[in-house]
Amino acid sequence: MSETAPSRPRxxxxxxxVAASFLLAAAVLxxxxxxxxxxxxxxxxxxxxxRVRRIETLRTAAPLRAYPRGVVCMETPIREAGxxxxxxxxxxxxxxxxxxxxxxxxxLPTLDAHLAPVQFSLEINTGYAGVLDLLxxxxxxxxxxxxxxxxxxxxxxxxxxxxxxxxxxxx
Amino acid sequence: xxxxxRVVDAPVEVALTEQPPVEHVPPARRFTRTIQxxxxxxxxxxxxxxxxxxxxxxxxxxxxxxxxxxxxxxxxRAPGLFEAEYLHASGGAAQNRRATxxxxxxxxxxxxxxxxxxxxxxxxxxxxxxxxxxxNQAWSRRQDQAEALSDLDTRVLVEGRRATAAARRAEEAxxxxxxxxxxxxxxxxxxxxxxxxxxxRPDVTLSAVHWARGIAALEVASDVSPLDAADxxxxxxxxxxxxxxxxxxxxxxxxGRTR
Numbered sequence: 001m002s003e004t005a006p007s008r009p010r011x012x013x014x015x016x017x018v019a020a021s022f023l024l025a026a027a028v029l030x031x032x033x034x035x036x037x038x039x040x041x042x043x044x045x046x047x048x049x050x051r052v053r054r055i056e057t058l059r060t061a062a063p064l065r066a067y068p069r070g071v072v073c074m075e076t077p078i079r080e081a082g083x084x085x086x087x088x089x090x091x092x093x094x095x096x097x098x099x100x101x102x103x104x105x106x107x108l109p110t111l112d113a114h115l116a117p118v119q120f121s122l123e124i125n126t127g128y129a130g131v132l133d134l135l136x137x138x139x140x141x142x143x144x145x146x147x148x149x150x151x152x153x154x155x156x157x158x159x160x161x162x163x164x165x166x167x168x169x170x171x
Numbered sequence: 172x173x174x175x176x177r178v179v180d181a182p183v184e185v186a187l188t189e190q191p192p193v194e195h196v197p198p199a200r201r202f203t204r205t206i207q208x209x210x211x212x213x214x215x216x217x218x219x220x221x222x223x224x225x226x227x228x229x230x231x232x233x234x235x236x237x238x239x240x241x242x243x244x245x246x247x248r249a250p251g252l253f254e255a256e257y258l259h260a261s262g263g264a265a266q267n268r269r270a271t272x273x274x275x276x277x278x279x280x281x282x283x284x285x286x287x288x289x290x291x292x293x294x295x296x297x298x299x300x301x302x303x304x305x306x307n308q309a310w311s312r313r314q315d316q317a318e319a320l321s322d323l324d325t326r327v328l329v330e331g332r333r334a335t336a337a338a339r340r341a342e343e344a345x346x347x348x349x350x351x352x353x354x355x356x357x358x359x360x361x362x363x364x365x366x367x368x369x370x371x372r373p374d375v376t377l378s379a380v381h382w383a384r385g386i387a388a389l390e391v392a393s394d395v396s397p398l399d400a401a402d403x404x405x406x407x408x409x410x411x412x413x414x415x416x417x418x419x420x421x422x423x424x425x426x427g428r429t430r
Contacts (some may be wrong), residue, residue: 014214036309051327058334061341072343114342138357146355150382165333
C-alpha cells in the first residue's frame with residue numbers, strides 16, 4: 001500500500017531542484033553570451049578605439065595651404081641627387097648654355113625634419129638671355145626648385161651665371 | 172490550520188476498465204479538508220500543507236490516499252489555502268488501485284515531476300529545441316559581430332593610411348610655408364631681374380647682380396644710384412667694392428626675404 005502514498009520521501013528537494021535550475025539557467029545564459037561574441041572581441045574593440053583616436057588626432061592637422069603634387073620629390077634624396085644633376089645638365093644644354101660645373105648632393109636632415117633637402121650648384125657661361133631661359137625652365141621643374149643664391153657676373157662677351165639652391169625630398 | 176474533516180459524498184464507485192471487477196470490495200469514502208499555511212514561498216507552503224494533511228489524516232495513512240490542492244493562487248506575504256482530499260481505501264490491493272485511480276496517483280502511471288507523458292515530451296522537446304535555437308542564434312550573432320569587426324578593421328586601416336598621408340602632407344605644407352617656397356622660386360628670381368631691368372637707369376652698366384632671398388646686390392661703376400625707382404629702399408655700401416666699383420643693395424621685397 002505504500003507505493004501509492006504521496007507522503008513518500010522524495011529523492012530530491014524542491015529547493016534543490018529550483019536552485020539547480022537557476023544555476024543551470026545562469027550557466028546556459030553565460031555560455032550563450034560567451035558564444036555570441038567573437039574571440040578576443042574586447043581586445044579588438046579596444047585596439048580599434050585606439051586607432052580611431054589616432055586617426056582623429058591626425059585629421060586635426062589640416063594643411064593651411066594645399067601645395068600641388070610634385071612640389072616635394074618622392075624619391076630618396078640620394079636618387080634624387082643623381083636625377084637632379086643629370087636634369088640640370090640637360091636643361092643647361094637645352095638653354096644653349098655651356099656648362100662650367102654642376103653638382104647635387106643630399107644634405108643631412110635634422111632629426112625632426114619631414115623634408116630632406118638636396119642641394120645643388122650650377123655654373124654656366126652664356127648670354128643674359130640664356131640665363132633667363134634657364135630660369136624659366138627651372139621654374140616649371142618638378143620637384144620645386146628653391147633658389148638660395150643667384151650670381152650674374154658680366155664677362156667679356158658673355159655672363160657667368162652661378163646658381164645654388166635646393167630641392168626637397170621626403171625624409 | 173483547523174482539521175475539519177467532512178465526508179464529501181457517499182461511497183464512491185470508481186469504474187476500472189483496465190482491471191477485472193473484484194468481488195466483495197468495501198466502498199471507499201472520500202474526505203476533504205481545508206488547510207491554511209503561513210505566508211512562505213509556494214513550494215514551502217505546499218510542503219507545509221502536505222505535512223499538515225498527513226498529520227490530520229482521518230485514518231491511518233496505510234488506509235488512505237490523499238492529495239493536496241491549492242485553492243487560492245499564491246501571493247507574496249499572504250497565507251496559502253489548500254484543500255486536502257483523502258480517500259479511505261481499506262479494501263486491499265484492488266481497492267488501492269481504485270483509490271489511486273480516483274485521485275490520479277497511480278504509481279504505475281506516475282512520471283517525473285508529476286507530469287503527464289505528453290507534457291514530459293513537450294518539456295523534453297523544449298529542452299532540446301530552445302537551447303539549440305538559442306545556440307544557433309548566438310553563433311549567428313557571433314559570426315555577424317566577427318564580420319562587422321572585420322569590416323570595421325578594414326575601414327580603420329584604410330582611413331588610418333589616408334589620415335597618415337594627409338597628416339604628412341599637412342606637415343609638409345607647414346614646412347613649405349615656413350620655407351616660403353614661392354619667394355625662393357626661379358620664377359621669383361625672374362620677376363626680380365625683370366624689375367631690375369625695368370628700373371635700371373639707361374646710362375648705368377651693371378657689372379654683376381647678386382640675388383639672395385629677395386635682396387639684390389648690384390656692382391656698378393658709379394656712386395650714383397643705378398635705379399630710378401623710389402618705391403624700394405636702395406643703399407650704397409660705404410666703401411667701394413673695388414677701385415671704381417660700388418656695391419648697391421636693394422630690397423626687392425619689403426624688408427627683403429631674409430629667412
